Ligand SMILES: CC(C)[C@H](C(=O)O)[C@@H](O)C(=O)O
């Protein structure tokens with residue numbers, strides 16, 4: 001059996017707690033002989049700052065580069081609001097994305113039937129929802145240069161951020177979206193602002209070409225990002241795969257996640273390119289939710305998004321799709337049994353702590 | 366009685382139809398001696414392109430600069446999808462905003478009780494909703510330079526857009542937001558991505574300073590634009606005034622509008638600075654909805670957003686707030702009577718065409 005090398009980066013806030021439940025799962029998989037994982041742990045975000053005055057240490061970056069996959073908790077919190085911009089908690093995550101070239105961010109927005117009523121949307125608008133947002137993650141305004149604040153004198157400053165996209169960056173994220181669509185409902189909706197942004201013009205042009213040249217069997221639609229956002233709120237089920245740039249993807253994937261009412265349940269995967277020699281790809285898996293400092297350390301956090309992110313690792317990094325399916329089924333069964341952490345608690349259901357939820361899922365397995 | 370000079374720019378699609386109902390209203394106000402408007406009409410968007418191969422002619426730009434207020438319909442449609450970027454329909458609107466320095470875009474998101482069920486959100490989440498989005502409109506990535514597509518050879522192109530904000534641009538939009546909040550629920554939420562964008566860092570810093578220095582009596586909160594978008598979907602009533610940049614404002618105001626279920630009802634105002642000498646400000650008023658080419662020319666369009674935009678002109682340009690209140694009341698009364706255009710039609714209500722709706726509102730007045 002192959003040994004898979006994992007780097008666990010719990011991060012801040014509820015990160016360590018929810019990561020604890022993934023560790024429990026890994027230990028069991030190892031001891032039951034179902035799979036073989038070798039784990040190492042590192043610091044990222046505020047916890048790295050507290051220890052080393054950086055958002056991730058060079059040592060942990062080296063471990064990240066050497067790992068088969070990174071399992072990431074969450075970063076940030078008011079404690080680090082005043083630290084210098086370069087070493088703010090988010091910088092650690094952004095560096096991992098950039099240095100590992102994790103250009104493809106997959107964010108499924110799925111509505112768990114048992115939780116549909118937690119959505120602010122009407123049940124009929126979200127029940128059965130299953131869309132996949134494919135967000136470009138290493139380009140655009142997140143990393144473009146110049147990115148500066150200049151003092152102009154007279155009490156005036158000028159801030160500049162730069163959105164940059166090259167053809168190849170749009171092509172490769174397009175391919176990820178089209179490939180995924182083929183295994184789903186075969187439809188891709190590309191979103192940009194071509195009526196205002198040159199990067200939107202190029203994005204639209206390249207998506208159209210990749211589609212025509214390589215994926216004519218998939219349906220491709222184009223939407224302006226603002227009206228796409230509206231349609232997402234109005235009737236999200238019209239979408240299958242949505243592909244969009246880094247900044248629009250940040251907004252749209254969060255909104256899609258919130259629509260489902262299952263925010264505390266949603267995982268994500270950030271993938272690099274497949275290496276032609278090793279056939280491997282760098283990857284980082286993290287829940288969509290943040291570090292929730294207000295409930296940290298209280299055993300209240302929902303570990304499902306974190307466990308489900310580990311499930312995505314099994315699927316996308318280790319070709320253990322069947323095992324990932326079993327984890328998904330275990331989560332669904334535990335929810336159906338009425339067990340709920342505080343974030344998804346409703347009348348008539350049974351309260352569970354972080355560990356109780358993790359244990360219940362493991363027991364189902 | 367002062368004479369107010371209006372430039373009507375109906376634009377494309379349903380623009381001319383809904384503008385027709387504003388004309389009907391203006392004619393009546395003039396003939397009843399309630400106010401005195403002098404109107405002129407121009408072309409913008411696709412209709413200007415068809416006539417002059419530009420998105421707005423120099424003649425109409427001169428008229429726009431000379432008018433006391435511009436009443437704008439909508440632009441765009443598939444007919445002009447392939448026209449050159451510089452003369453695409455939207456360019457006319459963007460030029461008006463920029464050349465008239467209309468930096469403050471006011472977008473109320475109000476849920477009409479009679480229409481709450483048209484929302485995809487649950488009634489309790491939107492009933493009574495009344496928020497104001499204040500969007501910066503002449504800066505940011507919409508107008509920053511460089512804004513280019515460069516051919517790199519080897520089949521590669523590079524697209525660049527630039528987000529630029531200076532201190533004074535953030536200050537003046539901040540003041541608009543704080544002033545509005547004082548007349549409302551006294552709360553401003555500023556949204557940016559300071560964890561990723563330098564413009565977000567400056568935006569946050571300047572808002573904090575303006576607040577401290579000039580508006581300490583108003584409550585100021587800061588949200589990251591992505592989580593702000595989530596909160597908007599989850600529980601929009603937690604907001605009063607939201608102030609944000611041009612691109613985030615584009616997305617967030619559209620999403621807020623869609624939440625209400627009243628998209629076809631919502632107006633907007635785009636305002637310049639008050640001239641110290643004349644005490645006047647340049648202004649453009651337009652509905653939030655687009656040109657809806659699919660229903661154009663069929664008498665199906667809802668004229669309420671357009672009429673309500675004219676109401677905003679009365680309020681913000683001509684100090685005729687009482688008259689604007691009357692128009693709002695007339696709209697509410699007509700809705701309460703059960704009259705509905707196709708976009709807001711539901712069981713048990715009476716169908717109305719564009720003109721029937723316009724006439725009914727006028728009759729109420
Ligand atoms: C933490 C932050 C830098 C990050 C982003 O903006 O990409 C987060 O919002 C996300 O979506 O993963």
Ligand SMILES: CC(C)[C@H](C(=O)O)[C@@H](O)C(=O)O
Pocket residue numbers: 195196226455458459615
């Ligand atoms: C038509 C388009 C250029 C415009 C924008 O992006 O600002 C529109 O979406 C709006 O919100 O007024």
